[in-house]
Amino acid sequence: MSAVAPHAVILIRALRFRPNPATAADNAFQADAPASQSDDTTAAKALAEMDALAATLREAGVTVHVFEDEDHTRPDSVFPNNWLSTHAGGTVAVYPMYASNRRHERRADVLEMLKAEYRVQAIVDYSGLEPDGVFLEGTGAMVLDPISRVAYVARSHRADTAVLERFCTDFSYEPMVFDAVDADGVPVYHTNVMATIGTDVALVALEMIPDARRRQEVRERLTVNGRRIVELSERQVREFAGNAVELAGRWPDGRRRTIMAMSARALASLTDAQRALVEESCEIVAVDIPTIELAGGSVRCMIAGVHLDPRPAREPELTEAVEAIAEEPETMDGVEAASELPLPA
Secondary structure (H helix, E strand, O other): OOOOOOOOEOOOOOOOOOOOOOOOOOOOOOOOOOOOOOOOHHHHHHHHHHHHHHHHHHHHOEEEEEEEEEEOOOOOOOOHHHEEEEEEEOEEOOOOOOOHHHHOOOHHHHHHHHHHHHOOOEEEEEHHHHHHHOOOOOOHEEEEEOOOOEEEEEEEEEHHHHHHHHHHHHHOOOOEEOOEEOOOOEEEOHHHEEEEEEOEEEEHHHHHHHOOOHHHHHHHHHHHHEEEEEOOOOHHOOOOHHHHHHHEEEEEOEEEEEEEEEEEEHHHOOOHHHHHHHHOOEEEEEEOOOOHHHHOHHHHHHOOOOOOOOOOOOOOOHHHHHHHHOOOOOOOOOOHHHOHHHHHO
């Protein structure tokens, strides 16, 4: 199993999608639907795009878990990576969200599915920090490098450094925090719109880090293990070229297939040289999702990767010793067993 590329993903089929008015103030990538387009039409177009992404990933041999969401009060639920992440070794993290109308995107049924189908050892829930006004929006706020164990984070009020420190302590990552802004000095709202980290290649808009020393430090950390960098421009970031994700699929004959999933808009923004560099290590798979991109996120935002080991297809056979233990009468706190002991003389 790849440390970077998950073999399975979670997608939310949001039936009532629309750009979220509660996040428009600090999301410079967000746009309104056409004025002449009804909310029902916007939702229907987005739903077709979600289904196309699921079908494309399945065709590439990626396991896709789809959950439907009919709640009209959760317009951004199509982006589950902001509230959920999974980690090798069996740990799941749940995150505090900035926009109040996004906080009920967290779903118990998703967590129950993970526990039923994968080996989950623990769930670390940071969402109780929301009343304190501190937030860390998952793998939107953080771009994780599980090879070098570095968490790259662009400063914003969606990425509180105190929560980040707790996450890094709990999950054995080193935080690398930096400022990242556009040409107008507006901070990047989520790190994952400007940076994608794969096994052998990273797509990063280093030019959006104004501090030259910090920019060089980020470059050096990304390449320390031989990873190559595709340097993105701010224009390409606005076309969502930084919002991609490496996934582990399978060919029909079972051979491993590593893909880089991104939107058609993102792929069109890459130069031939950039595309060739990515394709040296993985196959680019692109899906056209213009309606969903109105909400300020793209393919990476739509995907919560599953980095967990699947449970075996069937339960292991019981040994004779285990069967014998199971046949003993049930007790409650040893009360029945204690009552059978001889009384002291």
